[in-house]
Amino acid sequence: MRVLSAALFGVVLLIFLSSPRHITADWRPRKLATCDLHPKIEELMLNETKVWGSKGITEDLVRSLHDPCPTSEVRIHACVKSQRILIKNGTVYVTNLMPVNGFGAIELIGFLVELYETSQVYQLPDVEFSYWHDDNAPAESVGHPDGTWSWPYPPHGLPPMLAWSKAKQHGALLVPYSGAFRCPHDSFDALLNEVQRMSETPWESKLAMAFGRWNIFCAWYYNGPHRMEDGSASPCPRQYYNDLYYNHSDVLLTAGLTRNLTSGGVATPVSLHEQHNFKYLVSTDGWSISSKFDKYLLLGSLILKAEGLTYGFYYPALEPYKHYVPIMQKHKNDILDMIEWAKTHDAEAQRIAKAARRFAMRHLNRQARLCYIFRLITELSKQMKYEVSCSRRPVCVPLVEELKFLSKYHLTTTKCRYEEVLGQYGWDDPDGLPEFSGYEELKKRHEDIPQHILFGPRRASKAKLRR
Template identity: 80%
Template sequence: MCHGVFLFVVLALLSLPCLSRGDWRPRKLTTCDLHPEIEDLMLKDTKVWGDKGITEDLVRSLHDPCPPTEVRVHACVKSQRILIKNGTVYVTNLMPVNGFGAIELIGFLVELYETSQVFQLPDVEFSYWHDDNAPAESSRTGDGWSWPYPPHGLPPLLGWSKAQQHGALLVPYSGAFRCPRDSFDSLLSSVQRISETPWEQRLQIAFGRWNIFCAWYYRGPHIMQNGKPSPCPREHYNDLYYRRPDVLLTAALNRNLTNGQMADPVSLNDQNKFKYIVSTDGWSISSKFDKYLLLGSLILKAEGLTYGFYYPAIKPFEHYVPIMYKHEDDIFEMIEWAKKYDAEAKKIAINAQRFAMRNLNRHARLCYIFRLLTELSKQMRYEVSCDRRPVCVPLVEEIKFLSKHDATSTKCRYHEVLAQYAHDDPDGKPEFSGYEELRQKHEAMPLHILFGGRR
């Protein structure tokens, strides 16, 4: 009898799947925690549809106004429509080859795919807006939202930067967080080396580097405490440098320094030698501000009207020092304050670094996307399905295509996710067998089909 039982147990064990196989994956997560103030903003923004929720005609309003003769319509060329069904992510429009090369789009697609492999995503449909700011058309009008296309309600839009009056839901600026050589993720891996530059040895100079261009809200909507409109920070601080090179090194790229040399880029890995870092916005939120948080230096941040997904959780004089807040030259007052209260300035720098490491690392960003899409899915009032979409391509195939196409192959670190998940993803084709098919669709399909036009 004992031998029979032993044989039965052995056979039962042999019939179990082998957990040491190389293709074993952990079970997808169904919960995670966010910083409470980041969560509060996300919950507030996903409730704007009220009891009516999101109907299919709202989703279609993003792409229905896009016949071949109107491809310049803003809503047609700046949004990537996405559908998620049974945990699989699909793109339901394909960008023309001259429209998909920006890391603002690529980075989010890569990060969304990784989110789908780590978390169990709900059925949901939305568009990701990959321009600098959420579309101006999505503005608040009284208790409602303006949108120029029928049915004139707010469609589900995701964007990485917006102003208070815009209706988009904020997501991480994934392209800057993960794609460049000096990405946030890359810099995060260097925090040990960065921290080896002692605070006391850092130069008491306010350092900044940028190209000169300015957001729409300067010289107008952004009013400083003295009641005057703010000048363009990147122009103004460049000019201030010539007046006070003893405390400022805030020069625009390829402009003359006081020694006659040209101001060249300085690697983020080397900027921690300065005790103070000046952050200014461009067309929208700065793609470098997230990285500055990691440097262990005091950030002097020019105030603006646009914000990113985590901005409600960062506070002036706790994580950064505001400038262009009282008046246009208050940067000098803030530098003097930082010198006088050096220990307090150091504490603010430490707070910023700690906040970034805890709340902006990759897992935290994936968690945020998962939680946002989970809340957004609760607003869906129709069955999400590829059956009613003329284009429905698994995102894994689109990312494999981007990783091989000449125009996009070097734009992001695709293989961080492809090597982990794509080779045995049941939603993909073997290796890159779908590349030629997608290339032809991107390059040759009629534009009204590319953009998911009227049906």
Template identity: 25%
Template structure:
């Protein structure tokens, strides 16, 4: 808890300094190795993530935090094993341009003991070197913590998540036997579903519908979780489509359906989106956009950003067409264009021409980011919040797992669903730069504390745990289910030191 508390205090301190300092103000003294700080889950052996991470805050000899970059190469990080000479660990030190650095590293093997050296001109920073007593498991190691409560404590998971509490409150109980019959009959012909059972910490699945390719995201997060912690026996259905499915009122007999997106008109149980889930699993892998990388690619400093509202995307909603029309009428206020036509191809002559794709990191050259729904909620919102711009978010009936914790005018600037007040809000933002800067920083802080990989794992675990408590019959491996195999790791196998329950032997 100390590390989380320290993290919050330091980041809030940075927010306060950034909100009040004049542009370019900075401590003149160089960073001090003794005074600088290091903290985060990547400095703890039992926090197993695909990419582990921690933070370093540059502090000068008088104890003053840096609030702008002291230089990209200020800190050097070395990670070695006390036993093995050659370590297969990829390290990146990311400069967040606010005086702090995010260090992420991906282990491709399990090591007996790990030493993390954080250096400033060959001097150890803070309490460096940090000793992670082994074995320190890598992402591919199948060695679950048998106690869920111990795992939650190691991960510093919050006691509850508001959205999970809301979703679970819809159900007095859940009957796996009844659901196994009724849900496929009701949804299985027209929708794409996965029927999962987790039994003895093994994952089984049966699919319904034609388009089931997106099951790879759910398969992957479940397998990753079972490698880290023993899950409760649980049986549930996952909707693989964009739109939430359960449209019945709470007074009717509703079925529990897990979806990546919720809406005010449906009753689905919401999970983190497949996009955010994949970015966590593939950080420092095949995915370049994630909640870690975005923090080091936030564009110019606030005063140097373009004071224009920016948007790029495809034509998946009528309001997006209206946005492009507004941009053409007011190019001095809005820069919005389509990169792809799919839904309104017959209107391409009206709303084209298409423009080239823009690197997401280049979005942050602009102060104001417009977030408009696509087919459902726009799944880019976590990354927009994590940058260094303010989000103008369309009012919407769709929501992701964290929306209910966001506050308008605190974390983002709200705009009407029909965009009628968009120009007015942009003008207001231009005239209230200090207030807008604070909103941008609060949104950024929210993303950094609520949407990182450790929180996403916690959310999935808590969701399955709370759902399992509602089951009134025993979860079963149903006819037609197949075992979802753990990926093999012949090159870097690991030995698990934990004693497994007898039913797993």
């Protein structure tokens, strides 16, 4: 008999399994213990997991993420916007439960689904970390020239935190933007299945215009820290290119929804499934890296990418003029120069487009992403200086149970393709419970998280997972 017991700041959850299992587990392949990454992607991962030096990751660093949020920072601090994760004996657990208004985004759900699949394919070591699911890695984790890091809750140092986008001065460890890679109907994985169809559109028949589509909001580093080669601050590309379009509509086509709606016009939708019909695609960052850039690499068009300060886990492996053409690099109007260059160097533009697709198909497919997550977690585990245990945490719920809940809960049931993973592994996972047996308890926990969880008390009763 297996009992799942978790107490969250005085709220106790007991799920009892009082009858024998009715699901007989099928044979499963042996979990993998190794895989290979692109050398540049591996290099970044190895360098960033060494940031703790000889001190390693002590429990106080992880505990700092479990402390209640100060009232003044409850809206922005990592203890609200991060999902805490614990892995023990190959089983993944969530060690905090999000309020219902905090877990609906695919940025969180997609990573949880992908992490669970990783745990079923690879042998994961014991480790503990947090996953930041907002647009930017927490600004609190800032590096300094002397090699030290700032974290606003002394005496704690830099906690182990994963994120899908960051700038160099932030201490988070990069993981794939799994939500965009696998959850929506126009996800990377969905478009990967359409590569053959898109490849049947001849290069010569593509419209020789630069197309971009975005909402107008911009990263913090434009109009300030990001400088171009001419020494000037880079303007916000999404705003500037929309304005530039009016005088250069013969070569540049944008669909900035904010501009069109405020001016009374209606933006003509062009789905990602059809944007391969343009020879040139313009990629711009929003509040962080663009979730469309990964997908653009697949479309077989030349990508004009606006330079920025944030990056994703695979960016170091990309090379300008081999996989894409940089813009907003030399001066604010260099996009026009690059479009002209592409038109007069058509064969080279086509070669770059093909190289981008080849890179994405080799290094961003699902198998490659799972490999990356496995390798990152493996390296992170080498930094752990304490014994990871559910007994140390007030909540410790198997991730498979959280995914079963998310797959049924009305606010999240359509947010990702849960059955791709649950259908393979989840419904007879020996670390879980029979289908939906814990649903009502988890639903109550998510919907009724009391305010004292966010604001105090500092000490919480501890949960235990008994086998």
